[in-house]
Amino acid sequence: MDLAAFDLEGFVDSRPAEPPEGRLACHDTALWCGLTKLLYDYSNTTITIEDNTRLLYKVEDLENRSRRSNLRIVGIPKKTEAQDPVSFMLSFFAEILGSDFFPTPPVLDRANRIGPASADKERNWPRVFIVCFHYHRDKGQVARRRGEQLYFRGNKVIQDHSANTARKRSAFNAVKGKLHEKKVKFGIQMPALRLWVVHDGTRVFFDSPEQAQTFYDRHFT
Structure with a gap:
């Protein structure tokens, strides 16, 4: 086949090539739109998680109040x-x-x-x-x-108590046993489920067993 005689018209885009700056601008715009959507979705997801957490807390509080x-x-x-x-x-x-x-x-x-x-x-x-x-x-x-x-x-x-509350309370059992052996006054604050310990005449509150254990190791051992 004689390529010299082959008419390429119709097969080649005769429009002038878009400058690189224009293509980059389009890509930047698309990327920005994608990131904006991701941030919007993430924000909505975060709000939903926070709402669910609040609702779960309220349901658990109501269940404990009913008990x-x-x-x-x-x-x-x-x-x-x-x-x-x-x-x-x-x-x-x-x-x-x-x-x-x-x-x-x-x-x-x-x-x-x-x-x-x-x-x-x-x-x-x-x-x-x-x-x-x-x-x-x-x-x-x-x-x-x-x-x-x-x-x-x-x-x-x-x-x-509700199953979840009982599980959270039992998480403090190990450190509560040690406090009991030392004859340290302690208790559980409801409904926040925080352990409190009397130290030097003041109540100190702990949100987790790890915090309470660290305090015990520092002051009672």
Whole structure:
């Protein structure tokens, strides 16, 4: 084929070439638009995460408030309560606290076991008991005595918290045990879930077990 006679018209772009500066400007504009969109999406994502965090905190706070009049009793043998769990729990508190602890018997809204029964007959542990006091002050009196650690025939009485709150509280258990051995006064601030420790007559607050452990190592070892 004679290339000299071949008409290239129609195959070659006859428009003048765009100067490099113009192409770079287009690329810069496209890049800027892309970055702007990414920043916008990131900003919206950050706002969404913050909103979700606030909502989760509110839900957890509401759940804990709904449980504030509850006490959880672990390990009470099966069928001990017979057919009247409320009457059983009234006698339960009279036994562990003393019959004169309450001037009049507390009012209980309900008392029942929670959770499914174990399918393993060899490890069929008794289900947890939840007791709901009608008046929060009555539950508060028991909870304050709980600082002495209350037991009923070997069964521990503990407060009822949401699963997430219980998990956060248990994260401080190791350092709390060490503080207890040193006879240092401490507690958990609710609903912030911060550990506080009395040092030189002042309460010091910690947001994490690591902070508390560092403080313990510095001042109590």
